[in-house]
Amino acid sequence: MHLHDLHRNYGPVVRIGPNELHFSTAEAYKDIYHHGSKFLKDEGFYEMFGESLGSFGTVDPVFHRTRRDTMNPLFSRRAILKFESSIRARANQLMQVLSSKQGQLIDLSSAFRAMTLDVIYDYIYGEDAGAISCPDFEHPIISNTEAVNVGAGVQRHMSIVVRQSSLPDFIRRRIVMSIFPDLIKVIETRAIEFFERKAKVQLADEGETILSRIVDIENPFLQSLIEETQTLTFAGTDTVANACFTGCFYVHSDPEILKKVRGELKEAWPDPNMDLPYDTLEKLPYLTAVIKESLRLSHGVPVGLLRVVGPDSAVVGGYQVPQGTIVSVGATFMHWNPQVFPEPFKFNPDRWLQEQTRELDTYLVPFSRGPRQCIGMNLAWCELFLILGHLFRKLDIEIKDLTIQDMQDIRFYFVSVLAGAKHLRGIVKGALA
Numbered sequence: 001m002h003l004h005d006l007h008r009n010y011g012p013v014v015r016i017g018p019n020e021l022h023f024s025t026a027e028a029y030k031d032i033y034h035h036g037s038k039f040l041k042d043e044g045f046y047e048m049f050g051e052s053l054g055s056f057g058t059v060d061p062v063f064h065r066t067r068r069d070t071m072n073p074l075f076s077r078r079a080i081l082k083f084e085s086s087i088r089a090r091a092n093q094l095m096q097v098l099s100s101k102q103g104q105l106i107d108l109s110s111a112f113r114a115m116t117l118d119v120i121y122d123y124i125y126g127e128d129a130g131a132i133s134c135p136d137f138e139h140p141i142i143s144n145t146e147a148v149n150v151g152a153g154v155q156r157h158m159s160i161v162v163r164q165s166s167l168p169d170f171i172r173r174r175i176v177m178s179i180f181p182d183l184i185k186v187i188e189t190r191a192i193e194f195f196e197r198k199a200k201v202q203l204a205d206e207g208e209t210i211l212s213r214i215v216d217i218e219n220p221f222l223q224s225l226i227e228e229t230q231t232l233t234f235a236g237t238d239t240v241a242n243a244c245f246t247g248c249f250y251v252h253s254d255p256e257i258l259k260k261v262r263g264e265l266k267e268a269w270p271d272p273n274m275d276l277p278y279d280t281l282e283k284l285p286y287l288t289a290v291i292k293e294s295l296r297l298s299h300g301v302p303v304g305l306l307r308v309v310g311p312d313s314a315v316v317g318g319y320q321v322p323q324g325t326i327v328s329v330g331a332t333f334m335h336w337n338p339q340v341f342p343e344p345f346k347f348n349p350d351r352w353l354q355e356q357t358r359e360l361d362t363y364l365v366p367f368s369r370g371p372r373q374c375i376g377m378n379l380a381w382c383e384l385f386l387i388l389g390h391l392f393r394k395l396d397i398e399i400k401d402l403t404i405q406d407m408q409d410i411r412f413y414f415v416s417v418l419a420g421a422k423h424l425r426g427i428v429k430g431a432l433a
């Protein structure tokens with residue numbers, strides 16, 4: 001929020017570090033994050049995640065291209081459609097677990113995280129993490145994720161300090177490991193098990209997973225595999241879960257929106273005991289609008305994603321910026337733009353149902369844009385339609401504890417977190433016919 005104040009006071013470009021500029025305009029966003037951009041990720045910031053040997057953390061464009069080329073086929077729409085039945089099975093499992101707790105107060109934030117963790121584990125390893133079936137969804141990865149989110153927020157600010165220092169790599173890594181608690185160990189152990197098993201037997205009969213594909217094609221160092229697993233686990237869990245809990249909260253807080261989304265779903269899906277394919281769900285205009293609003297107000301990654309101007313100086317948002325300058329535009333400057341999204345803090349699916357929504361789509365950037373755009377977009381969309389589609393069609397839920405004010409009191413760590421790390425809770429009142 002402070003950055004929004006700075007831009008209100010000083011205009012569209014603000015110097016926020018010795019060598020760092022933050023911009024507020026869509027023009028600057030396009031200049032920084034367009035496809036074909038040669039700006040690289042900022043090493044000082046990204047190395048703090050301890051994932052420099054994975055697709056997200058690397059700043060090396062050659063290694064990045066190789067890893068993306070290896071993983072891309074498994075993230076194509078076609079590949080995700082093949083995986084759809086597994087996601088649906090998990091969505092059904094989640095609905096059953098929630099139904100079985102009818103009348104009890106349920107931590108829905110953790111429930112969504114359990115679902116998304118199981119999906120991403122299944123995609124990485126070919127088997128889930130068992131999180132949906134954990135009592136109260138208390139899987140160690142989920143319970144520790146909040147600490148990671150706070151750690152990532154600390155890193156965002158610490159990176160400025162560490163970047164200025166000449167600390168050796170092993171000390172920088174130790175700082176990262178101390179911020180991220182036991183969690184890294186849990187993820188690491190699972191990756192090592194996989195690597196050792198894969199070395200012993202050909203896992204051909206288990207089908208291709210992301211890890212097996214990386215091992216087969218790149219034959220990487222174990223550390224690279226561990227860091228990729230870390231990346232995929234974090235990237236694939238909270239992001240999707242945040243959009244789910246945002247949608248779940250706002251839809252259940254507004255009887256009019258709830259009625260519309262349920263009505264649309266009931267017409268397309270008369271018998272909730274039958275399966276409804278993803279490609280039918282994604283054609284439902286109102287559900288689509290609800291999901292876009294959920295992505296808009298959960299932001300994906302709200303903080304500025306730091307890029308370094310290069311290889312030469314460049315024009316960013318109308319300003320000539322020297323080569324080597326760190327630049328960014330936070331997603332909130334797109335998602336809360338009142339000219340494009342009037343009453344930007346209001347959850348209003350109808351804004352996506354007007355004649356012309358092209359401009360709105362241009363401003364919706366939860367997955368970022370350009371060469372470092374999210375690789376998991378197709379998977380994320382499929383999960384969002386299946387999870388929220390099942391939830392709104394099958395369960396009658398009453399939201400508890402959180403208010404709209406709580407939802408707007410966000411801390412911008414790497415992903416957004418509600419102040420006080422509050423969770424969404426609710427009571428399942430019954431199943432919908």
Ligand code: HEM
Pocket residue numbers: 055056057068120231232233235236237239240243299300301305366367368371372373374375376377379380
């Ligand atoms: C609603 C869900 C999601 C949102 C909003 C989201 C958002 C983002 C954003 C903003 C980035 C760019 C980060 C940066 O530049 O530093 C990113 C990168 C990435 N995301 Fe996602 N993500 C989502 C789901 C997923 C899923 C399900 C996966 C699956 C594993 C995934 C994997 C990745 C990876 C590997 C990267 C790094 C890509 C690269 O640098 O080439 N994401 N995501």
